[in-house]
Amino acid sequence: MYSYPISDRIHSSTGRIIMLDRALLRNETDRVRLAAENKGEPCPIDEWLELDERRRRLLGETEELRRRRNELSNEVSSLKKDMDGDQAKLIYNLSRESKETGRRLAAIEKDLKAAETRMSDIELYFPNIPDPDVPVGNDESFNRIVKSAGEKPSFDFNPLPHWELLGELLDSEASGSITGSNFILLRGWAAWLQRILISWMMDFNSNAGMEEVWVPFIANRKSMTSTGQIPKLEYDMYHIEKDDLFLIPTGEVPLTNIYSDSILQDKDLPIRLFGYSPCFRREAGSYGKDTRGLNRVHQFEKVEMVRMVKPENSEVALEEMTAHVGEMLELLNLPYRVSLLATGDLSFAASKCYDFEVWSAGQEKWLEVSSVSNFRGFQSRRGGIRYRPAAGGKLQYVHTLNGSGLALPRLMAALIENGQTESGRIVLPEILAERTGIEILG
RNA sequence: GGAGAGGUGGCCGAGUUUGGCUUAAGGCGUACGCCUGCUAAGCGUAUGAGAUUCACGUCUCCGAGGGUUCAAAUCCCUCCCUCUCCGCCA
Numbered sequence: 001m002y003s004y005p006i007s008d009r010i011h012s013s014t015g016r017i018i019m020l021d022r023a024l025l026r027n028e029t030d031r032v033r034l035a036a037e038n039k040g041e042p043c044p045i046d047e048w049l050e051l052d053e054r055r056r057r058l059l060g061e062t063e064e065l066r067r068r069r070n071e072l073s074n075e076v077s078s079l080k081k082d083m084d085g086d087q088a089k090l091i092y093n094l095s096r097e098s099k100e101t102g103r104r105l106a107a108i109e110k111d112l113k114a115a116e117t118r119m120s121d122i123e124l125y126f127p128n129i130p131d132p133d134v135p136v137g138n139d140e141s142f143n144r145i146v147k148s149a150g151e152k153p154s155f156d157f158n159p160l161p162h163w164e165l166l167g168e169l170l171d172s173e174a175s176g177s178i179t180g181s182n183f184i185l186l187r188g189w190a191a192w193l194q195r196i197l198i199s200w201m202m203d204f205n206s207n208a209g210m211e212e213v214w215v216p217f218i219a220n221r222k223s224m225t226s227t228g229q230i231p232k233l234e235y236d237m238y239h240i241e242k243d244d245l246f247l248i249p250t251g252e253v254p255l256t257n258i259y260s261d262s263i264l265q266d267k268d269l270p271i272r273l274f275g276y277s278p279c280f281r282r283e284a285g286s287y288g289k290d291t292r293g294l295n296r297v298h299q300f301e302k303v304e305m306v307r308m309v310k311p312e313n314s315e316v317a318l319e320e321m322t323a324h325v326g327e328m329l330e331l332l333n334l335p336y337r338v339s340l341l342a343t344g345d346l347s348f349a350a351s352k353c354y355d356f357e358v359w360s361a362g363q364e365k366w367l368e369v370s371s372v373s374n375f376r377g378f379q380s381r382r383g384g385i386r387y388r389p390a391a392g393g394k395l396q397y398v399h400t401l402n403g404s405g406l407a408l409p410r411l412m413a414a415l416i417e418n419g420q421t422e423s424g425r426i427v428l429p430e431i432l433a434e435r436t437g438i439e440i441l442g
Numbered sequence: 443g444g445a446g447a448g449g450u451g452g453c454c455g456a457g458u459u460u461g462g463c464u465u466a467a468g469g470c471g472u473a474c475g476c477c478u479g480c481u482a483a484g485c486g487u488a489u490g491a492g493a494u495u496c497a498c499g500u501c502u503c504c505g506a507g508g509g510u511u512c513a514a515a516u517c518c519c520u521c522c523c524u525c526u527c528c529g530c531c532a
Contacts, residue, residue: 056493056494056495059493059494059501060494060495060500060501062501062502063493063494063500063501063502064500064501066500066501066502067500067501069512069513070501070513072512072513073462073512073513074462074463074513075512076462076512076513077462077463077512077513078462078463080462091512092512094512095511095512095513096512097512098512098513099511099512101512102511102512102513262452263452263490263491264452265452265471265472388452388472390472390473392472392473392489395491
């Protein structure tokens with residue numbers, strides 16, 4: 001038996017936060033169980049089923065008592081209207097029964113509430129269900145490479161890793177004394193290159209018709225729960241205890257939560273957003289692995305894209321976003337490959353995800369620079385993001401997607417390593433050279 | 443940080459003084475229909491969400507939580523958020 005902490009500080013103005021459809025939990029228990037198993041997540045379905053039954057029983061009882069109490073109150077009300085003296089006793093008796101009903105009600109409601117709270121807490125721990133075409137496997141070795149593009153550069157000298165090429169422009173002594181290890185401080189042309197890249201990516205996304213958004217870089221507990229960082233990744237985030245706020249680990253959090261607890265109109269969809277943000281990750285437990293240079297750091301810069309679409313359109317949207325990211329990498333002239341993540345590598349909230357890795361010639365390594373995911377109704381359920389279908393009928397949860405376009409430090413690493421000359425200077429890709437009028441750095 | 447004003451359905455907005463036909467008025471929007479030889483306008487009808495139930499139905503929801511009461515959008519307490527002004531400050 002696992003223990004699932006009580007999340008008493010989470011509220012939703014549209015009701016309790018729920019995750020998978022309750023009907024799904026009830027009726028397709030095996031599917032839910034299998035999904036969790038394939039993702040390597042615990043699955044508290046048995047306890048949930050018990051609570052569900054208990055809740056429904058208690059709910060029936062409270063409703064009957066409430067109905068009776070309403071009835072009694074209405075009788076009192078109508079008697080009082082033309083009171084003639086004889087009725088005082090009658091009113092007294094009705095009041096007594098009503099009061100007694102209230103007492104019984106309170107007792108049952110207490111149990112009901114306990115069951116509901118526990119249920120909602122547990123529901124936060126069910127991972128999203130992978131799409132049927134996601135490879136089943138418990139780690140990244142089961143990922144399937146679905147695309148490779150571009151040529152790895154060849155050199156007639158021994159190419160260096162980016163940290164050697166950057167030299168003192170990557171001033172870890174300074175960032176270390178300002179903050180601590182694995183934070184970046186860039187100087188000179190390295191800082192310049194980062195700024196140019198952000199600005200180019202922003203323009204590229206803007207020209208693709210997305211709406212540009214500038215977001216807060218700190219988010220509250222409820223937002224973090226909606227997008228799925230809490231509860232699983234709570235301790236991978238930087239937390240501001242005094243205000244119970246978190247530094248965002250990805251721009252996905254603010255961008256997706258823009259529409260929390262909203263009802264969108266059919267004509268508003270699809271919503272296509274992008275925005276810049278720094279991303280903060282504690283990376284607890286990852287020391288010693290890939291930590292040199294820009295490969296793994298606690299704060300990195302990213303331009304993030306978020307889409308909200310009708311459920312029937314999310315699969316196409318995922319492919320479109322994937323193509324868009326590929327286009328960016330091609331324009332930057334970076335060799336890349338795309339992997340369809342296996343169940344065990346798929347994040348808690350995602351139902352399907354493509355990872356983009358670029359080739360970094362100095363380290364001779366593939367570096368992940370983007371991750372494009374479909375969350376289907378997982379985040380919109382948690383966050384309460386619905387829309388009214390034009391055809392009428394019940395409100396529907398939108399499907400949410402997001403993708404990096406793109407994440408910076410590793411992109412920088414690859415550009416620097418792939419563009420290096422024997423003398424240690426850096427040739428910029430054409431698209432950036434045209435934009436800035438600068439062809440070579442260093 | 444201080445003072446004030448607020449938070450009601452997809453949106454706007456009445457209701458809070460005086461608790462009870464509030465089953466939340468009215469408007470906008472939306473859908474359908476009528477009328478108009480196009481459009482606009484006009485007229486009519488419908489239209490909150492959620493839970494539960496085979497169904498009829500029942501119950502819940504007026505920022506969140508608690509309290510008073512036979513009965514709470516309405517009274518009391520705590521908290522959250524938004525706006526305006528002041529203070530501080532990049």
